[in-house]
Amino acid sequence: MNLIFDGHNxxxxxxxxxRKDGTDPVMEFTKGTSVGHIDGPRAKAGGLAGGLCAIYIPSPHDFSLKEPDAQGHYVTPLDPPLERQWSLDIALEMASIAQRLDRAGAWRLCRSTADIRKAMAEGVFAAVLHMEGCEAIDTDLDVLETFHASGLRSLGPVWSRNNIFGHGVPFAYPMSPDTGPGLTDAGVALVKRCNELGILIDLAHITEKGFWDVAGITDQPLIASHSNVHALTPVARNLTDKQLDAIRDSRGLVGLNYAVTMLRPDARDSADTPVSAMVQHIDYLVERMGIDCVAIGSDFDGATIPADIADAAGNQKLVEALKAAGYGGEDLDKICRENWLRVLASAWHE
Structure with missing residues (x-):
């Protein structure tokens, strides 16, 4: 079985x-559940050895993709900006769950690639704390220091909504990622401080202008943890060839997103999407950027994924499809985990 380190869930x-519904999160993760995509038993069954686990502040109202028109096109309005104190409360609650899982031995919070490798060798899920959208962070970045001390080692300045640090892309098809402004002055300061602290910057949801703003100031490889190929699926969330070239030139990576809306040529939200579509995006990324710049970023528990994969237990179906497409040995190891460990070591100053 090929062990996988996943760039986003x-x-x-x-x-x-x-937990809000009264379920113990430690019990749900350790004993398993039929809900969602990831728990301990399903991760072990599918070789999911660890990943970047997101603190994400959900919309306070119902947020869903806009229905496509007769041509299959859609533009989902950006989620409104969130209030910071409310966001901070939720972010702390999620960080608390991560710490409880660590104390219970359900997973291990990792702060270095040595921690990740040790956890994987011992069969313990290697969790890295990530923040998807920095609504909980203040412009003085004091809260950033606190989260870093608690294990935060990766963040995306924005989700697909705007905040004090920058602008996000909408969920829209067909659409360029060049949908608005990029980083604010506060966003520039955030990137620079993350460089100093050794916190990975994730470009998965930011506008194209924001992508280039980060590229101009960061000392890290460029990372899009859960994004796919715009030339194959022209949604605003996917990456253009020019962006892929910049990621390649920085020795960064793109993590394949399992979200069907980012895999299918028609971008429809249908689980009836073949695993071959995932391999097609991998092939394109490898041809454009090279094998060292391609990895996995599933978006488990955050998107509709192909029915043939179903959940974390189905990861080896993608691995088998990649083997059938000619990937093997060291190349498959790189896609499954080694490329992530390389870029994390770089961003974390190891």
Missing amino acids: DVLLRLWRS
Whole structure:
């Protein structure tokens, strides 16, 4: 079995919601559940050895993709900006769940690639704390220091909504990622401080202008943790060839997103999407950027994924499809985990 380190999941969001409904998140993760995509038993069954686990502040109202028109096109309005204190409360609650899982031995919070490798060798899920959208962070960045001390080692300045640090892309098809402004002055300061602290910057949801703003100031490889190929699926969330070239030139990476809306040529939200579509995006990324710049960023617990994968237990179906497409040995190891460990080591100053 090829062990996988996954660049993005929303399991903390699911566990936070379960806790609100009265379920113990530690028990749900360790004993397993039929809900969502990731828990301990399903991760072990599918070789999911660890990943970046997101603190993501959900919309206070119902947020869903806009229905496509007769041509299959859609533009979902950006989610409104969020209030910071409310966001901070939720972010702390999710961080608390991550710490409880760590104390219970359900997973291990990792702060270095040595921590990740040790956890994987011992069969313990290697969790890295990520923040998807920095609504909980203040412009003075004091809260950033606190989260870093608690294990935060990766963040995306924005989700697909605007905040004090920058602008996000909408969920829209067909549409360029060049949808608005990029980083604010506060966003520039955030990137620079993350460089100093050794916190990975994730470009998965930012506008194209924001992408280039980060590229101009960061000392890290360029990372899009859960994004796909715009030339194959022209949604605003996917990456143009020019962006892929910049990621390649920085020795960064793109993590394949399992979200069907970012895999299908028609961008429809249908689980009836073949695994071959995932391989097609991998092939394109490898041809454009090289094998060292391609990885996995599933978006488990945050999106509709192909029915043939279903959940974390189905990861090896993608691995088998990649083997059938000619990937093997060291190349498959790079896609599954080694490329992530390389860029994390770089961003974390190891």
